[in-house]
Amino acid sequence: xxxxxxxxxLLAAELLEAEGLSPEGRSLTKDAMRRLCRNKAAVVxxxxxxxxILAAFIGPYLIPHNYEDPDWAAFRAPPSWEDxxxxxxxxxxxxxxxxxxYGTRVSLAVAFVATLVSVVIGVxxxxxxxxFGGRLDSIMMRFVDIxxxxxxxxxxxxxxxxxxxxxxxxxxxxxxxxxxxxxxxVRGQTLSLKNREFIEAARxxxxxxLKIITKHIIPNLVGPVVIFAALTVPEIIATESxxxxxxxxxxxxxxxxxxxxxxxxxxxxxMPWLLVFPAIFLVSLLLSLLFIGDGLxxxxxxxxx
Amino acid sequence: xxxxxxxxLLSTIPVLWIAVTACFFVLRLAPGGPFDGERSLPPAILxxxxxxxxxxxxxxxxxxxxxxxxxxxxxxxxxxxxxxxVAQQIMVGLPYTFTLGMTxxxxxxxxxxxxxxxxxxxxNKMPDYVxxxxxxxxxxxPNFLIAPILQLVFGIQLxxxxxxxxxxxxxxxxxxxxxxxxxxxxxxxxxxxRGSMIEVMNQNFIRTAKAKGIGPRLTVMRHALKPxxxxxxxxxxxxxxxxxxxxxxxxxxxxxxxxxxYFINAALNRxxxxxxxxxxxxxxLIVFLNLIVDIAYAWLDPKVRNR
Numbered sequence: 001x002x003x004x005x006x007x008x009x010l011l012a013a014e015l016l017e018a019e020g021l022s023p024e025g026r027s028l029t030k031d032a033m034r035r036l037c038r039n040k041a042a043v044v045x046x047x048x049x050x051x052x053i054l055a056a057f058i059g060p061y062l063i064p065h066n067y068e069d070p071d072w073a074a075f076r077a078p079p080s081w082e083d084x085x086x087x088x089x090x091x092x093x094x095x096x097x098x099x100x101x102y103g104t105r106v107s108l109a110v111a112f113v114a115t116l117v118s119v120v121i122g123v124x125x126x127x128x129x130x131x132f133g134g135r136l137d138s139i140m141m142r143f144v145d146i147x148x149x150x151x152x153x154x155x156x157x158x159x160x161x162x163x164x165x166x167x168x169x170x171x172x173x174x175x176x177x178x179x180x181x182x183x184x185x186v187r188g189q190t191l192s193l194k195n196r197e198f199i200e201a202a203r204x205x206x207x208x209x210l211k212i213i214t215k216h217i218i219p220n221l222v223g224p225v226v227i228f229a230a231l232t233v234p235e236i237i238a239t240e241s242x243x244x245x246x247x248x249x250x251x252x253x254x255x256x257x258x259x260x261x262x263x264x265x266x267x268x269x270x271m272p273w274l275l276v277f278p279a280i281f282l283v284s285l286l287l288s289l290l291f292i293g294d295g296l297x298x299x300x301x302x303x304x305x
Numbered sequence: 306x307x308x309x310x311x312x313x314l315l316s317t318i319p320v321l322w323i324a325v326t327a328c329f330f331v332l333r334l335a336p337g338g339p340f341d342g343e344r345s346l347p348p349a350i351l352x353x354x355x356x357x358x359x360x361x362x363x364x365x366x367x368x369x370x371x372x373x374x375x376x377x378x379x380x381x382x383x384x385x386x387x388x389x390x391v392a393q394q395i396m397v398g399l400p401y402t403f404t405l406g407m408t409x410x411x412x413x414x415x416x417x418x419x420x421x422x423x424x425x426x427x428x429n430k431m432p433d434y435v436x437x438x439x440x441x442x443x444x445x446x447p448n449f450l451i452a453p454i455l456q457l458v459f460g461i462q463l464x465x466x467x468x469x470x471x472x473x474x475x476x477x478x479x480x481x482x483x484x485x486x487x488x489x490x491x492x493x494x495x496x497x498x499r500g501s502m503i504e505v506m507n508q509n510f511i512r513t514a515k516a517k518g519i520g521p522r523l524t525v526m527r528h529a530l531k532p533x534x535x536x537x538x539x540x541x542x543x544x545x546x547x548x549x550x551x552x553x554x555x556x557x558x559x560x561x562x563x564x565x566x567y568f569i570n571a572a573l574n575r576x577x578x579x580x581x582x583x584x585x586x587x588x589x590l591i592v593f594l595n596l597i598v599d600i601a602y603a604w605l606d607p608k609v610r611n612r
Contacts (some may be wrong), residue, residue, distance in 0.1 A: 015344065034578075145325060146319075146320045148543075153550040154550070154588075155554075155582050157568075157572055158328065158331060158332065158572075158580065158584060159331070159582060160572075161572045161573075161575060162331065162332065195406055211460070230418055231472060233443075238447050241447060242447060242449065242550075243448070244450045245447075245554065246553065246554065246557070246569055247569075247573060248561060248572070258449070265449070265453040265558070268457055269461065271459070275453065279450055282450070283445055283446060283450070284446070286444070286445045286447075287441070287445050288447065290441075290444060
């Protein structure tokens, strides 16, 4: 069958497209992004997460009430459109919508900062341990094993008991205890990276080990670190809510989703909206983060496909 | 095998020592103490209290007192309860926590392994989707959210089960707390089982078994299950520790008189003696559970034993 050249070209391009190839090479990241975009759950989750973040950071300016001032005219008011308490009010007359948005903001902030702390510690620790190897490596990894064996939430509670319910401490305490798995992953990656030619070249040109780690090894770890960090975020949010639920979280009038759920649980029979709305926010937050993390992992990790 | 177990046992000693030391110093270096309440006590009484609990001695001496008491099994006094020391309070709570935790642990393993196997054998069919949904519910709904929902539905609306409390310890009081504790782990275990089962089912020895004409049930039970269990066993150590933190919430929500509730109350009341004692007790428990898991793992996998 003889086709005219233009049509043949088109057909060839279509064939290549169908096999996931294209005339111009695609980078690994682009490829992964394509796969991510094809993952419906992940795309929907990204939209939901974006909406939640927008709502948490811009929403409070658009609603008529503020999260800490009681509305003397509406105590324990059920959700209604008339008086502007779209989610109702709590026993102190504070607007639940404002509080939920504020709580979401606190939860997101805790998750962000704690993930950052855990990434920084985990990456440095893992890279140093993996790069230097030998005795240092076995001591550092033994320490990680020990930490693994301990129930870390007890440590967080211990720290919160001692230093009071400070929001910043909460960030640091959770982050400082979530880095263990990150350190292990980074160490494994570093071990396979450190024998590659470009590291050898850097060493041959006389660079100091710390510079090699920061300039050559860490930039090559971005993929796995991002994926794992994305999977850490929902865990941290759940941990923060857990601590807040037990009463070790942020202090009044500040609030977080866990605190709100704890308050809602106490009144779930008479004022179910106090439980329902924070629960919806927490669950959709966790769900979307989970799907995004899983989607990222599937997109970047060819083994799991 | 025995020498492996012995080596593993020895290696728990430094772990426990570091844990105890870290907890002790973190708590003692903390600002504030159990006696700064709302009304300030006269200095003489404070001095007596400090002397009574050895708080006036140098820190290092207090540490040695504490450790030597610990080796004798004495977890020290509680700072808020005069009638019971820490060990006695833990002994009071232990049976409840133990019953609850063990039941949940066994239930989570049984459900998780069964559902995981079904999911692997019927990949992308009905049981697999049920599994997916279960995992999601377990991961996304934290236990402090599931518990009140179950209480509301089964305790209040349907009135099938008691909302909380231990009652006479009969089964119906256990159902809700155990389900809440077991559900997330059943989900995680089933996910791990599913993954490793799929991997094992693709291996040559399974093909051989199939080629010999062994039925699917026997293939799974006799050949696939044991190798597929290894990742599950290695998850059980962390699972025990998660179960324990889960019991903190579950005991508070359902009003059960276990150790978790003592711990939370002690932490909120800044009863340092009790907090320290409970944390150490928990850690010993977890370290030993991990030890058992490691030994079980070595039993399953000869490669680990000889390392």
